[in-house]
Amino acid sequence: MYNLRHFFYLDDNVQLPQQMVNWRISALRIILVTMLSICVVILLHNLHALNDTKNTQNLQVALSLTTILAALLCLSQKFYQLCAHALLLVIIAAAISINLFTPALQVAQIGSIFTYVTPIIALLLIGQKTASCYAILNLIPLYFIFQDLSTSVLNAQNEVLNNANYYVHCLVFFFFNICIPLAVWRTSLAANRLHKQFQKHTKLLEKQKNLYRKFFQKAYSAIILVNEEQQIVEANQKAKQLLNLYHHPLPCPISHVLNAALDHTTKLYKVNNAIVQIDAQEHHEKSLSAWYLSDASEQFYLQQQFKALGAQHHQTKYFNTHVNLPNTTWLTEQIDTAIQGGEPFAIAIADNQNLQMLEHGITAEQRKLLYKHINKLFEHYPQAGSSVAYLGSGRIGFIAQYHESLLTVAKHWQNNLDFWVKLGELQYHAKYAISLAAYPQHGYSAERLIKNAVQACELRQSNSLCSIFDFSIKKQRLARHEMALLLEKALEQDELEIYLQGKHFSCSRLIGFEALARWNCKLLGFVPAGEFIAIAEEFGLIEMLTQHIIRKLCQTLSHYPELPIPVAVNVSAQDLEQDDFAAQIKAHLSDHRLSPSAIELELTEYSIANDRAHTLMQLKSLSQYGVKIAIDDFGTGYSNIARLIEYPITRLKFDRSLLDRIDSDRNQHALLSGMVKICAEMGIAALAEGVETPIQRDALASLGMQEFQGYLYSKPQPIEQVLSEFVNEIQSGLRTY
Template identity: 30%
Template sequence: MNEMSATQWQSDGELAEETRRLVAATETMMAANARHHSDGIENLRLKAIVHELPDFLYVKDRDSRFVFANAVVARSHNFDNAADIAGKRDFDLFDFDLARKYFDVEQEIMSTGVPALDMEEIIPVAGGKPMCRLTSKIPLRNDRGEVVGLIGVSRDITERKRQEDLRRGQSALLEMIARNEPLEMILEALVLLVEAELDGIAGSILLLDRDGTRLLHGAAPSMPGAYSRLIDGTPIGPKVGSCGTAAWRGKPVIVSDVTIDPLWEDFRGVAAEFGLRSCWSAPVLTSQNNVLGTFALYSNTVREPTAHEMEMVALATHIAGIAIERKRGDERIYFMAHHDDLTGLPNRAFLKERMAKTLFQAGRNNRKVTVAYIDLDNFKDINDSRGHAAGDEVLKELAARMANCVRASDMVVRLGGDEFLVVLVHQSSHDAGILRRLRELQKAITRPVSLDGEELLVTSSIGVAAFPSGGSTPEELLANADQAMYRAKELGRNTLQYHSGDGENAVDIPLSEEEELRQAIVGDQLRLHYQLQVEVASGRTAGLEALVRWQHPQRGLVPPGNFIPLAEETGLIIQLGLWVLNEACRQARDWQDQGLNPVTVAVNVSARQFADPDFACHVHEALERHRLDPRWLELELTESTVMQDVDKALGIMARLHRLGVRLSIDDFGSGYSSLAALKTFPFDRLKMDRSLVEALPADKTAVAIASAVISLAKTLKLTVVAEGVESDAQLEFLRWAKCEEAQGYRFAKPLPVDEVVKLLK
């Protein structure tokens, strides 16, 4: 080899030493051939060395025909004898395009005399993956310096290239993880990297759901899409294929034949439909060995995995674990930064991030967005009376209710404390259902909250503003909704107020009957009228029965028959009953403070109010608050109320008796268990039902029953009050039958407070 070629060859850092040795040996061998084999033994020794070399070595003439090739070259082309390759060209060994590429390169080398060093060549291999070789081709000169051919030296670097590609793939995946790219993209790239390393294998990654019960689709780029959809959501368990079982056990599961393995008993048909015969799955684990999902390899042949395949599974599960754990960690950090710790609802930061985008999309699609600013009424009282832990429980319950009231496109945000914001995205530019949805939202808030066996009533004041008329930016919308909410509080709370689009004050939203009644209870619209109870014998005042009325702003004075059933149905009867109890105690004390003679005030108690475990406490608090002696308060209970739960009723009545209040059984004679009630419960008075009184004295049966009731009451030492007395004839009968007291229109209709004062004076 002349000086130039030797110098160029020394620049090769990859195969320099090896190639110099091979070239020297080849030139020596060629020189020996030129001397007509003058030294046969040396020639044979050199040939043996060349044929034992692990690298590819060959010599070609000027026409790129093989003059000599070592045994490795011959075997690569399926020749048993190295001499058989002599005289052949690449056109005889490869397809035309590849052979022409080699030929052009070699002719360029021989025509210019410039070697080509460290060329990477991809050599096709029948029935397998291509081979990658690192090849150097050097011009071969004679004694006169003329190029007479070339020497080629190649080394199989397929495995090295595979390792390099694998390392590059791993590095790329770790960079994707570091850049926080979407998890789906990372997992798909991971599966493709593994598949590129293996023959006839398809990979799949499944992710364990948040509940830890089902496997969800993660990535399966080469698997049939229909199969991936079928197994999406598969539960984990001790006998759920390879993946479901691996996630259940937390250990790899190798199934070499899915058609006979009992783990695949319920999934054989699915596997057969897609030609899957073996499946090897391993759990993807956190650093604390908690299962995150599974990585599986599928083959369409029945076999066990090779050691290399299991190495790739281990590599894939490790990287997948890093990616999934990082993603979930980021999600947790994002969630904590954008959600309220107590309720789990989005917070102000989330609202700020999302609201501008919501309004932009609404404007582009010509849709409206309604925001409802919600403030819970008197919530501080719950914290003060029951503690912040109880208040937190109430907030969590109400937050869940609000979240359940909205659609997926809507948003419920906790702004802080007891303030919330609901963002409703209209389905069209004129969504008529928004008002109905707002009312349903308020109704959900107002349902009693059960806390330690007690029901708490929480109301809300809601201010509403709509985009774009009520504000074109998030800041304007919130400010206007906030203004409307304060207007709702000023109007008595527990109501909805809508901010108009022209910059004026908030305007009223028409209320439903339930909302009107709720507002009446807290908004000073209820009134108590009092019906006189007189002593039959003397005509003197014996007491007063408090009867509630509703002073409606538009409809005037509404009688109880028009709203008590609604109160019973909606649960407002408890709140209404407490108002009546407190107002009656307050008024009774006020009359006494005016110097009027003390008079007993009777209050009706509903079944739901009586069933409240704290009812006796409420009575005690009302008496204490208004400084009323308990003997001037009477509670009227119907027989149906006390007969619902006898033991519980007896306990409550005993506590009431200890307070010193009087108890009367109302509407006696209207049911079938009246006598049993008299026998069982400690009543002080008996109020004979008006249906019995109105038949007196003409109806002989009524006369007999009334007489018997009065006689029985005297025996039991109960005072009898006849209700609904309207005629002199009825009064005369009652006087004759020795009935102590009576009430009805014969004496006076229910009177407002000022007229009662005149009567008492």
């Protein structure tokens, strides 16, 4: 029994290949088996009647039809469509055969009626279109019946196929009463089962729908259902609260609720006072999707705070707010990026030559204006690979592209960074010396390139404004360090000597001396003053050097109490920064029983620009004590004479740079003339330094200048020699004071 149910596919739960349905194959096999059974019966009957009639045609027809039906039955599962169409063709072929070989018209018409069943079978087994075609095709036999037309090829007296009349009646009877009802029964059985399953699934879907609604409304997440017209058709309780949908009847356009996005990447929207985020979008069907929402207000504002902190951290890490320029860290990363590019480039360090004025003579706002102007300059120079960065101590650094010699590049940038700029009411001369280190010949990392460029900057010759890193610079650095050690040892062992150079009236009368330090090292030989003083400033020995010179000068002057003119000694800005500087000067004079008028302190303009209140207090203390104060190298900075009235200044020494073209430059002549007159009005003595020719002296004297110092009058000589000769001339009456 199970095999029959399985053979006829009476169970609809059996899985078939090619997505075929069980009931169609079942109906096909029922029809085939029924027709095959009729044909087998006819075949057996013909075999039994074969001895009486000796006619094999009926047997051949029955055998052929039986064979065809058996073959279709075997192939009905694997080639279902082919077998279904073949069955319909067999029925039509059988009907045509009945019409052709049945002499009785009434029987032939019954054969024509046999084709009327093809639309029903086509509808059951194949589909509507095929059934429609066969219904139209059945108009042909209907026409033959209405017209009583006969298509038989046999005459009425031929008795060969007379038995076919019974076969036709039996075939039609069994086909319409057994075959077709069984096929329809199988189809209705499948329909009933399908209906029951549909009802069952409907109840299940209803339960699932109720359960879905329950979970949808009570879901922890806010969920809205959006159709293809971008309308909200349903929303759970949390979504209504989040989006304030109580005032928007559903369905409503989502654009009325979610306006412009704050962030398209994370899908953030501002709804009333909340920040709503779309976490996910699920497409459940073609016209409906579920949007999962969440309140991202706290997260959003935290992100904003983190972004602000990140921007602040980025500014702190890469930006110097004091000058509004990127810093060394930023430049290092720019260099790393350039190294990855693989193209040669140079790291340039620009060292400000007016550093003391930059740090002490201008305000913070004026300093920002200067660097703003420099930054704008770089925007007009495509040769720079990046913007300028501030490295501290007045230095700036940048990446310089080059296609020629490094020295040419250094000179080019030195010219670009030599300019005058107005900072508020102040005219400032920005003058930079350029030092270069190139990639890859001078280093393969940003740190090494910057370090080498800085070394080239620090070891640059004082009379040069351009320098290129050389690996021998390291040796020079070590040599400078060794020189600093030797200088410190020389100060401890009193190896430095003091030379004096006279100051004269225009009539050649001496009015004072200037003390100059000289160092004849046992290992290095004679070291120029400009070189070892720079070493002292670089390695923090300048205060020790100044105190050593003043102490030694006071000790020597104590042997010449009758000296009527003062001896000037140079004092640096670093000396004036010491809180006890004035006290130390007074102590030296007191220890050697010298009058305060025995010495004169010569300061630079930068010295009085450094901490004005502190410096002014110290200078007034010394002036009241009796020490004279002079300004040395006046004209190299940016002070004006009117400002000096605040300080107890008794003498201005004009730098030789203001005098070198006095006899040829009318502007310089006019400027110096005005300054001399102002000094005379303020009661300040004006002294010209570096006078070497009578022409210079006469030109300066014509302006009213009365005091001179230079090789025209005297050269520096050892202090003992100068003082002993000077005192002897006084005692012998050759000099009178």
